[in-house]
């Protein structure tokens with residue numbers, strides 16, 4: 001088909017698109033145009049990167065089933081570099097204007113990038129999608145965009161979690177060209193790291209059963225596959241719930257990480273028992289939160305969110321670094337956003353004596369800070385997005401130390417091996433619910449912690465997260481990692497004046513990157529005060 005015929009088949013006019021915090025994300029019915037233009041952008045990206053594989057994930061994560069979206073993944077599993085986001089936005093909006101506009105924009109982009117549109121260089125693309133009903137249709141539009149070029153190779157993995165796509169994109173670019181890469185490599189890689197840790201610590205059983213709420217999404221099939229492939233030690237202590245991937249209308253419905261974090265309550269189809277551990281994935285399994293119930297008569301719910309996961313990993317990794325006698329040589333830091341509970345930040349800084357950075361919301365910002373500032377950078381958003389990243393210096397020092405074991409104690413060698421295994425067990429490309437889950441289980445086993453003990457290190461300050469619909473959210477411009485507003489003028493001073501009236505009070509307002517709304521976060525010493533602070537700040541927005 002000609003460019004014009006392909007365009008006519010997949011594009012429609014009138015919508016406005018923006019490549020946001022996590023790619024394009026909207027109601028599925030308006031996404032065909034974007035899929036088509038993104039197919040082209042992905043090919044351009046691969047050609048620009050000398051034919052490396054570039055990844056595309058079709059997902060709308062925790063959003064409702066009728067939404068969908070698309071994001072581009074760099075050859076080694078990072079998110080699309082930021083200076084290409086406007087290119088993706090520009091081409092999508094040109095496609096939504098007219099064929100003439102689309103064609104001329106495409107030519108001008110190609111010219112700027114110095115790419116010959118008629119090139120016979122090979123472009124390599126790797127695609128996957130979550131379990132949404134609109135996925136196959138949108139994939140077809142994406143492939144139509146890719147087919148505009150004459151020499152393309154598309155590896156289609158079908159259904160994957162977002163982190164699996166990131167991981168396999170990296171593997172495809174790391175293996176010899178032409179080697180077969182398949183999904184099973186994901187499971188065997190992470191399970192083998194977990195098994196090696198279990199062996200190193202002589203683990204014989206897990207101290208709890210872990211039930212995984214899979215949000216009725218793509219993570220269900222994948223978690224079940226992981227359990228099937230695991231050795232009995234892990235296998236007998238894990239099970240899944242909300243695994244109805246075949247009923248797309250149930251995706252994220254009364255379940256999943258977002259539901260649990262927002263409602264601070266158990267998901268549907270989960271009958272909690274004291275002493276056991278539970279976790280929830282989101283719709284594309286790049287996010288996880290844990291929880292448990294206490295032994296009171298009402299079986300009270302307790303959340304172990306991204307803040308708690310960061311602290312668990314920070315505490316363990318800092319201790320291992322100490323035992324490995326590498327504390328002086330390698331830096332450890334935690335990266336959070338303004339949504340991190342004030343108690344968690346205080347605990348990390350004051351009790352653990354570990355530095356904390358605060359960045360803007362969105363995984364790419366946290367990831368960048370963690371990679372550029374620390375040898376071991378542990379980053380988590382309170383909502384459960386996150387991972388820990390290890391620097392090249394970390395890898396070379398640990399490897400060097402392990403090569404000369406004669407003069408080292410047994411505990412030092414064990415710590416070095418543990419550090420190395422954790423740096424592999426934790427997905428280095430992106431936050432990954434499955435890999436984070438394995439790392440948390442390993443950390444709890446090694447530190448011999450029950451869920452209650454893990455939870456007891458600090459108490460969250462009572463908090464409220466609400467949203468307000470405003471006529472134009474773009475006037476809400478933030479600074480200082482979104483903790484302060486510079487516009488509308490004068491609003492921040494009013495917020496500050498109210499916050500000052502509440503013990504341990506903190507509140508900020510920021511424009512959402514994914515919804516047409518502004519978000520209001522407030523925390524204070526008591527629930528009553530947090531609620532009051534939140535509503536007084538909300539009042540200011542009216």
Ligand code: 16G
Pocket residue numbers: 021022061361362363364381383385511512513514515519
């Ligand atoms: C996206 C981000 C997530 C962030 C959320 C904030 C990624 C993969 N996802 O879902 O990290 O917490 O946006 O949404 O970066 P908001 O801007 O609407 O508050």
Ligand code: ZN
Pocket residue numbers: 061062282283284285286287
């Ligand atoms: Zn997600």
